Amino acid sequence: MGKQYNKIYLQLLLFFLAFLFALPDGPSAEGADKTIGVVMTGDLPYYQKIHEAFMEGMVARGFGPGRIEVFLQTPTPGALSWTNAARKFVAYDVDMIVCYGMPATIAVLKEKSGIPVVFAGVYYPHTLDLDTGNATGISSNVPEAMIIERMKKISDFYELGVIYNQSEKDTTLQVNNITGLESKYLFHTKIFDIRNDRDVKKIIDVQALLITPGAAAMAHLDAILALARRKKLLTAATIEGAEEQGVILTVEANPEEQGETASKMAARILRGTEAAKIPVALPKKVDIVINLKEATRLGMKIPFRLLTSSTKLIQ
8 A cells, every 4th residue: 555655646746847847947047027928839930930020029129138038838739739838837927928829829818817918820819709808919810802812813713622620710710701702702612621641632622722820731731732733723821831832822911010019019018008908909911922933833824913912922
């Protein structure tokens, strides 16, 4: 009995130590005035650019090293990972949590910790259905009609495959909005819930692909684009990071504006303004990126007006 008790005690001790050391390191020897926890799903290029702009904005507003200490977590896409990241920051009692993307934001808000939250890169934040009284941020809404119109100028497709992830609410919202445009733009939607490379094989009988801003789908982008190249499909995305790998059209809320705006809000909160008194911002800058090299490779012609309206051209 004594040996069994000691074994259980040891297991509990090891569990506690593992949890303790999984937390961010404590403040530096010099000490920082405030601590900020950042939840950035994976290493998505879009979120990386938001974070870089956020950090630059904080420095510009007088919150550089010594004034703040920033702890960054990059959980893999998944409800458990997002929740664990949120709970670690709550347990550590940071002064503020900053999160990029809707799934990470939902996980943080569900903790109801009372810690101020600033979000960026969140599609339709008004649909969160959570207590956002202690949160503010900037949405990354881009009208779906804007994307479909430009896709139609490149290819007069009818069957449109939309790639999403059922566990990521922002992607399901975008699917609903896209479906609502079918009669206006004369197309039919087929949705594909992509969680691994095997799911990519389910993408059949479509003439174009639209990738919604799901972290899980972006993790399997290579397999998606390999299929698109074999079938010579027009590809589009609503999140940065795919255009360099071969997505032909990307329409997104500018990541630098997302991070810069989030830093303005964070600085105001650290100076004493309540998050609830800072209204959620709408994006003012939208980037249109065209991969002309990939389009030419697949035999697609990009209209001149579409080329001139782009903010970035990959040749």
